[in-house]
Amino acid sequence: MSTIQPCDLSILLIEPSDTQSKIIINQLKSHEITQVKLAKNLEQAEEIIARQHYDLIASAMYYQDGTALDLLKKIKNSDRNQESAFMLVSSEYKRESLEEFKQSGVVAILPKPFTTEHLHAAINNTIDLLSADEMELEYFDVHEIRVLLVDDSRLARNHIRRVLNNLGLLKVTEAEDGQQAINILNEQMFDLIVTDFNMPELDGRELTKYVRQQSQQSHLPILMVTSESNDTHLANIEQDGVNALCDKPFEPQYVKKILYKLLEH
Numbered sequence: 001m002s003t004i005q006p007c008d009l010s011i012l013l014i015e016p017s018d019t020q021s022k023i024i025i026n027q028l029k030s031h032e033i034t035q036v037k038l039a040k041n042l043e044q045a046e047e048i049i050a051r052q053h054y055d056l057i058a059s060a061m062y063y064q065d066g067t068a069l070d071l072l073k074k075i076k077n078s079d080r081n082q083e084s085a086f087m088l089v090s091s092e093y094k095r096e097s098l099e100e101f102k103q104s105g106v107v108a109i110l111p112k113p114f115t116t117e118h119l120h121a122a123i124n125n126t127i128d129l130l131s132a133d134e135m136e137l138e139y140f141d142v143h144e145i146r147v148l149l150v151d152d153s154r155l156a157r158n159h160i161r162r163v164l165n166n167l168g169l170l171k172v173t174e175a176e177d178g179q180q181a182i183n184i185l186n187e188q189m190f191d192l193i194v195t196d197f198n199m200p201e202l203d204g205r206e207l208t209k210y211v212r213q214q215s216q217q218s219h220l221p222i223l224m225v226t227s228e229s230n231d232t233h234l235a236n237i238e239q240d241g242v243n244a245l246c247d248k249p250f251e252p253q254y255v256k257k258i259l260y261k262l263l264e265h
Contacts, residue, residue: 004127007032012054014038014045014071015089016063020112024058024089027119042066046074049081056107056126057081061090061097072104076155083162085126089114095227102227102248105159109249121251128252134168135256137263140191142168145263148188149174150181150195150207151225156248160194160225163252167259178202178210185215192262197226205240212241221262225250 011028013036015021025036037054039045041063049057057075059068068088075081088101091112098109107129108122135142147164149172151157161172173188175181179202181195193211197204204224212218224242244258 004131005032006123006127007034009033009055009123009126010035010037010053011056011058012037012039012045012048014040014042014057014059014063014068016040016060020060020089023113027114027116030116031119031123033123042071045071049075049078049084053080054084055130056085056087058087058089061088061092069100069104072101072106076104076158085129087122087126099227103153104155105153106249124253125249125251128166129162132166132168133252133256134166135259135263137260140263143170145169145171145192146188146190147172148181148184148190148193148195150176150178150193150199150204152177152196152199156196156225156250160250163250163255164194166252167256169259178204178207181207182210182215185211185217190217190220192259193220193222195222195224197224204242208240208242223255223258223262 011033013021013024015024021038028036037048039048042065059071061068072086075084075086085107087108087110088106089110089112092098101109107125110118110122147169149157149160157174164172173184175184177199195204195207208222211220211222221243223244223246225246225248227248243262246255246258
């Protein structure tokens with residue numbers, strides 16, 4: 001289990017509003033987080049992260065010189081900070097505006113204004129992402145569990161793989177879409193499938209139907225990762241044979257609970 005405490009975290013906060021930055025910094029201090037560097041725009045943020053690594057980058061959505069998505073893409077493609085957790089703090093609520101962040105492996109999306117509970121959960125997710133907390137299973141050696149990870153987003157795959165690795169699941173094979181996953185399933189044996197729902201060509205629902213109806217591994221537990229929020233839609237996915245559903249962002253402790261149920265049933 002991790003010995004990392006909130007007070008150990010180093011955070012870069014990018015927030016153009018003086019009022020909002022003071023509110024967020026005070027909230028962080030209430031969690032005993034004092035290692036906070038402030039940037040007011042994209043240019044400042046890029047200069048800062050070029051010099052120093054941060055455990056967590058917390059960002060507003062919009063700046064005068066760009067957006068949080070511009071910054072996130074640069075961070076994920078950089079050597080110094082690509083492993084940093086990224087948290088969006090925004091009053092944006094439109095699903096289409098938030099979707100790309102969910103697909104990019106952010107640790108949390110906090111609304112403005114956010115509650116202490118929101119921040120507490122985001123900090124815990126950050127610590128979990130930075131920590132190894134291996135599962136102890138009765139029926140499996142966790143290091144030997146073979147996972148097929150299916151997602152068309154490279155950033156999402158990187159994030160999910162990192163969470164799985166921290167839980168002790170080290171044998172992870174990646175597929176970029178459902179069709180590639182089917183090809184791999186026809187050649188290799190697995191113990192678990194973790195798949196995105198929304199994918200081009202052949203999506204997670206169609207992949208699940210294939211596994212259950214045509215595959216030689218029809219018994220495999222399937223964890224579906226989705227940013228969908230339509231209850232009827234999710235019910236239809238479960239009827240196709242998905243064993244468990246998990247939202248994006250992919251939260252380590254919630255995933256751990258799900259995997260215990262799937263692998264120890």
